[in-house]
Amino acid sequence: MNISVSDINAVIVTHEHTDHIQSVGNLSKKFNIPVFATLQTFDAMPKQCEKISNNNKKNIDIDEKFQIGDIEILPFAIPHDAANPCGYTLFAENKKISIATDIGHMSNYILKHIDGSDFILLESNYDPEVLKCTKYPFKLKTRIAGSTGHLSNQMAGQTINYLINNRFKKSYTWTFK
Numbered sequence: 001m002n003i004s005v006s007d008i009n010a011v012i013v014t015h016e017h018t019d020h021i022q023s024v025g026n027l028s029k030k031f032n033i034p035v036f037a038t039l040q041t042f043d044a045m046p047k048q049c050e051k052i053s054n055n056n057k058k059n060i061d062i063d064e065k066f067q068i069g070d071i072e073i074l075p076f077a078i079p080h081d082a083a084n085p086c087g088y089t090l091f092a093e094n095k096k097i098s099i100a101t102d103i104g105h106m107s108n109y110i111l112k113h114i115d116g117s118d119f120i121l122l123e124s125n126y127d128p129e130v131l132k133c134t135k136y137p138f139k140l141k142t143r144i145a146g147s148t149g150h151l152s153n154q155m156a157g158q159t160i161n162y163l164i165n166n167r168f169k170k171s172y173t174w175t176f177k
């Protein structure tokens, strides 16, 4: 985005899995950047927390709005195998952005949060048929496809279909299988 790292005002953490937080401690320490996460998430990433000054640790709660600059942010719970994982909806200048990654399965609660967004970052992680045929260990396959793993391509497709239809037809309902 052609901005310097030192221009970053804050980092908001969804959950403590390494691929999401690997550098957050160093980033916060080096550039004095506040880190926003739930208490349980902070507790689940002690190595990162050692590097983050107490001043830069900002506790947030699921379903409680907080503010960074002129952006209002609402964390919502997601089904994922982490301490207290969440997604975020961000509101500014009459626009809504939703960040929804690492979701084991879609739910009406999440749909309600991300519905009406101007932009959604939705992670879809695997095709169930392809996953069955991969050489991954059985345990990993079960984890990915489990209800607290990741969203399948099919379910992401259903979600997008729902959200698009919902914009035009308020009565449209969808049952997730």
Ligand SMILES: [Zn+2]
Pocket (backbone or CB within 6 Å): 015, 017, 080, 082, 102
């Ligand atoms: Zn994860």
